[in-house]
Amino acid sequence: xxxxxxRGRTSLVGRLIGxxxxxxxxxxxxxxxxxxxxxLVIIVMAILAPFLAPFDPNTKVADxxxxxxxxxxxxxxxxxxxxxxxxxxxxxxxxxxxxxATTISLALGLPLGLLSGFAGGRLDRTIxxxxxxxxxxxxxxxxxxxxxxxxxxxxxVSFAIAxxxxxxxxxxxxxxxASVKEEPYVEAAIALGMSRRRVIGRYILPNVAQSIPVxxxxxxxxxxxxxxxxxxxxxGLPPGIPDWGFDIxxxxxxxxxxxxxxxFPGLFILILTTALTFxxxxxxxxxxxxxxxRETKVGAEA
Amino acid sequence: xxxxxxxxxxxxxxxxxxxxxxxxxxxxxxxxILRVAPGDPVSTIYGERGNPQVxxxxxxxxxxxxxxxxxxxxxxxxxxxxxxxxSILTQRPVIDEISSRMPATIxxxxxxxxxxxxxxxxxxxxxGTRRDRLxxxxxxxxxxxxxxxxxxxxxxxxxxxxxxxxxxxxxxxxFSPRLSTPPTVTGLYTIDSLLALNLPAFADAVAHLILPxxxxxxxxxxxxxxITRVNVIHAMGSDYVEAARSRGISERSVFFRHGLKxxxxxxxxxMGLTFALLFSGAILTETVFSFxxxxxxxxxxxxxxxYPAIQGAxxxxxxxxxxxxxxIDILNAFVDPRIRY
Numbered sequence: 001x002x003x004x005x006x007r008g009r010t011s012l013v014g015r016l017i018g019x020x021x022x023x024x025x026x027x028x029x030x031x032x033x034x035x036x037x038x039x040l041v042i043i044v045m046a047i048l049a050p051f052l053a054p055f056d057p058n059t060k061v062a063d064x065x066x067x068x069x070x071x072x073x074x075x076x077x078x079x080x081x082x083x084x085x086x087x088x089x090x091x092x093x094x095x096x097x098x099x100x101a102t103t104i105s106l107a108l109g110l111p112l113g114l115l116s117g118f119a120g121g122r123l124d125r126t127i128x129x130x131x132x133x134x135x136x137x138x139x140x141x142x143x144x145x146x147x148x149x150x151x152x153x154x155x156x157v158s159f160a161i162a163x164x165x166x167x168x169x170x171x172x173x174x175x176x177x178a179s180v181k182e183e184p185y186v187e188a189a190i191a192l193g194m195s196r197r198r199v200i201g202r203y204i205l206p207n208v209a210q211s212i213p214v215x216x217x218x219x220x221x222x223x224x225x226x227x228x229x230x231x232x233x234x235x236g237l238p239p240g241i242p243d244w245g246f247d248i249x250x251x252x253x254x255x256x257x258x259x260x261x262x263x264f265p266g267l268f269i270l271i272l273t274t275a276l277t278f279x280x281x282x283x284x285x286x287x288x289x290x291x292x293x294r295e296t297k298v299g300a301e302a
Numbered sequence: 303x304x305x306x307x308x309x310x311x312x313x314x315x316x317x318x319x320x321x322x323x324x325x326x327x328x329x330x331x332x333x334x335i336l337r338v339a340p341g342d343p344v345s346t347i348y349g350e351r352g353n354p355q356v357x358x359x360x361x362x363x364x365x366x367x368x369x370x371x372x373x374x375x376x377x378x379x380x381x382x383x384x385x386x387x388x389s390i391l392t393q394r395p396v397i398d399e400i401s402s403r404m405p406a407t408i409x410x411x412x413x414x415x416x417x418x419x420x421x422x423x424x425x426x427x428x429x430g431t432r433r434d435r436l437x438x439x440x441x442x443x444x445x446x447x448x449x450x451x452x453x454x455x456x457x458x459x460x461x462x463x464x465x466x467x468x469x470x471x472x473x474x475x476x477f478s479p480r481l482s483t484p485p486t487v488t489g490l491y492t493i494d495s496l497l498a499l500n501l502p503a504f505a506d507a508v509a510h511l512i513l514p515x516x517x518x519x520x521x522x523x524x525x526x527x528x529i530t531r532v533n534v535i536h537a538m539g540s541d542y543v544e545a546a547r548s549r550g551i552s553e554r555s556v557f558f559r560h561g562l563k564x565x566x567x568x569x570x571x572x573m574g575l576t577f578a579l580l581f582s583g584a585i586l587t588e589t590v591f592s593f594x595x596x597x598x599x600x601x602x603x604x605x606x607x608x609y610p611a612i613q614g615a616x617x618x619x620x621x622x623x624x625x626x627x628x629x630i631d632i633l634n635a636f637v638d639p640r641i642r643y
Binding site (some may be wrong): 129130132133134135136137138139140141142144145148221225228229232233234235245248252255256259262263265266269270273274276277278281 | 323324331332442446447449450451453456458459466575579581583586600604609615619620623624627
């Protein structure tokens with residue numbers, strides 16, 4: 001079992017990198033590079049927070065609401081804490097939420113999608129109905145309902161967000177599997193008596209895996225926004241953890257008096273989500289042959 | 303012709319029947335989340351400071367010690383008879399709170415949808431017909447930024463600039479206290495004031511609606527820009543457009559009669575999905591602008607740990623979503639006959 005998985009993965013990764021490099025000088029390629037660069041900068045910022053932040057994010061270092069300038073590049077907030085230091089430390093939360101939430105969504109959405117798409121029939125329709133019901137529900141409200149019950153904390157919030165995005169993974173993977181299943185080579189493999197598990201592992205999973213990075217980057221952006229929404233509504237992480245969404249909820253009522261304390265955390269949310277979307281859109285253009293078809297038809301054979 | 307009507311009718315009937323399991327699923331799901339998950343409502347409300355005996359008594363009164371299936375059927379009964387308990391915050395029945403606030407949310411979502419479709423379809427078409435050129439790049443950037451902007455933060459900025467600094471529009475609320483609200487017909491202030499031929503009231507209601515709907519509409523337009531752009535590109539590269547061009551039809555006519563018309567069908571189809579996005583966004587938008595709708599109620603309910611209110615809002619939002627998605631699916635089947643089969 002480990003054998004087929006490893007083989008599928010290496011060939012897949014190799015193919016992805018190959019396509020990626022060939023396309024990386026196009027507009028889509030530029031978008032991906034810009035997106036990846038920005039995300040990397042934010043990751044580095046999160047890791048090196050203790051060295052980068054000029055002040056402790058949780059102590060009062062000056063008067064409240066000092067405008068940007070001098071030692072406080074982005075000013076201080078209502079509690080006299082340095083906004084820049086809180087932003088640097090706060091980058092850890094969205095990254096942690098992305099990692100945990102998308103892992104949970106993928107861990108549940110991928111197998112369900114494979115099962116539903118491959119099995120078809122009544123089982124498929126039942127799972128589809130459940131997933132559609134979740135999908136039709138306003139995501140933030142669902143996250144609110146779950147977060148209100150299970151309480152605060154990175155894991156809790158991630159779980160609340162993960163439930164919202166399971167249907168997205170499920171749907172894309174299920175539809176992809178359902179279409180790949182009809183391909184002659186898969187039908188041939190089944191006709192030749194290959195076991196279901198091997199068919200899924202050898203032919204279906206490598207095909208379907210191409211769509212995962214795209215869903216991932218789109219969902220990652222959504223997860224960050226949902227986390228910020230929960231935080232603004234008072235359902236985010238416990239106080240004391242610097243977090244961009246939490247900082248908005250802390251300062252927004254004083255937006256007209258000290259705009260900087262709300263503006264900069266929001267700006268960083270926007271930068272991160274947009275960068276993630278660039279990665280997703282660029283990958284989609286590169287990996288989605290349907291959108292690429294016209295370019296290859298018109299243009300270079302190289 | 304007769305066959306087509308029959309297939310439409312069959313589709314509608316199937317779809318309505320399918321609504322029942324969807325509703326049951328949704329209600330069961332809400333029940334599981336809110337009643338079975340760790341942390342029961344009574345302890346959440348009364349916290350550690352609550353007297354254990356009082357908590358025990360309230361739990362018995364609420365029937366939280368009954369077997370789960372008894373609780374489940376009582377819950378279904380309560381939902382359909384509108385007995386969702388009393389809001390701790392306002393001391394009014396939750397169902398009254400929700401029904402009195404629903405029109406505000408509907409007014410906001412409809413006007414935001416208008417903003418989003420005009421902006422999104424307009425810009426998406428503009429970008430799609432200029433593929434890979436500078437306007438396309440600019441529009442895609444707009445789409446990505448609009449879709450990814452934290453809506454709460456965006457609303458705050460619009461409010462600060464246009465209401466606080468420039469003073470062009472009201473800062474918050476749905477209506478000025480100095481005017482008397484128009485007699486309630488639909489509950490939508492804009493429509494009610496028009497029906498009462500009260501122009502000052504209409505102008506006031508519209509002024510209050512502009513910033514919230516721009517906030518929500520611009521964010522949602524990011525989604526429409528993408529969908530429209532992709533579909534315009536797809537339609538303009540299709541065989542029927544090539545065929546129309548080769549017949550010597552003017553480019554303008556090719557675009558409007560063949561390209562755009564076909565490109566917009568999938569856009570309308572996906573519009574249904576955006577209602578879930580709209581309602582999520584409405585919660586945050588209403589909070590920024592103190593717009594007294596369902597979303598603002600949800601915010602207040604969370605702030606005051608008003609558990610019956612949260613539960614009621616979730617359940618009725620869910621029912622509303624199921625009904626809206628049914629209506630949109632039927633509309634889609636009407637627009638696009640392929641869906642019926």
